[in-house]
Each structure stands twice: as C-alpha cells, then as structure tokens.
Amino acid sequence: MKKFKNHKELAAFFKENPDPLGVQKSGGYKEYTMEEVAKHNAPPSIWSVYNGDVYDITMYVDVHPGGKKILEKVYGKDMTAMFNKFHGYVNINAMIGPLKIGTVKKQQFSPNEAPKVENPIKEEDEDKSDN
Numbered sequence: 001m002k003k004f005k006n007h008k009e010l011a012a013f014f015k016e017n018p019d020p021l022g023v024q025k026s027g028g029y030k031e032y033t034m035e036e037v038a039k040h041n042a043p044p045s046i047w048s049v050y051n052g053d054v055y056d057i058t059m060y061v062d063v064h065p066g067g068k069k070i071l072e073k074v075y076g077k078d079m080t081a082m083f084n085k086f087h088g089y090v091n092i093n094a095m096i097g098p099l100k101i102g103t104v105k106k107q108q109f110s111p112n113e114a115p116k117v118e119n120p121i122k123e124e125d126e127d128k129s130d131n
Contacts, residue, residue: 037049
C-alpha cells in the first residue's frame with residue numbers, strides 16, 4: 001500500500017485516483033457487521049465506521065494531522081462520536097471519502113437484546129484536540 005508524507009499528498013492522490021481501494025471495480029460497496037469491522041483493528045488493515053459507513057483508513061492513519069495515536073482508539077470501531085466531538089466542522093468525505101468500502105449491516109434487536117455501545121472518548125480526551 002502506498003505511503004504518504006502528509007494529508008495534502010494523500011488528497012492529491014485521491015484526486016488522481018477516485019477509487020484508490022478498487023471498491024467500485026470489485027462490485028461496489030458491501031455491507032459489513034460490526035464484528036467484521038472489529039477484526040480490522042491493526043495494521044495492515046485498519047477499518048472504522050462513521051455514521052454507518054465503513055472506511056478502510058489504513059492509508060490515512062499516518063497522515064492524520066493529530067497523529068495516529070489518537071486514532072488507535074477507533075481502530076475496528078465506530079468513530080462517529082469522537083470525530084464529531086473534535087471535527088464536527090470538517091467534511092469527512094473530503095478527508096477520507098475515497099476510503100469508504102461499505103456500510104454497516106443493520107441488525108434487528110429487541111430492546112432487551114440491544115448490545116451496549118462503548119464510547120471511545122475518555123475523560124482524558126476531553127481537553128485534547130488536534131489543533
């Protein structure tokens with residue numbers, strides 16, 4: 001997988017390669033369960049979810065302006081709450097849109113069966129930002 005020095009270089013790559021992961025060539029977006037996403041929680045394959053969309057963020061983590069350490073909290077998990085807390089003003093599609101690989105498969109649960117969702121933001125993250 002191609003490595004990038006900074007976010008600007010990655011953006012230029014996306015402009016030249018609108019389907020960098022070959023998703024559209026291989027039949028388009030697929031549906032994944034959160035269990036499948038959770039398996040992609042470390043290099044060489046890092047996935048995360050934002051608003052129900054699944055992204056393969058492997059090529060993005062090294063150029064994240066705030067560093068990759070903070071992103072480790074969302075490897076294989078839903079990043080929606082964390083992203084909105086620190087980047088609510090940012091257009092995620094402009095940042096990582098070409099890395100979308102699918103959507104999270106909708107699961108049906110009765111109210112008593114609904115899984116507990118862990119919030120990846122901890123109190124020590126409250127004062128941190130990616131300025």
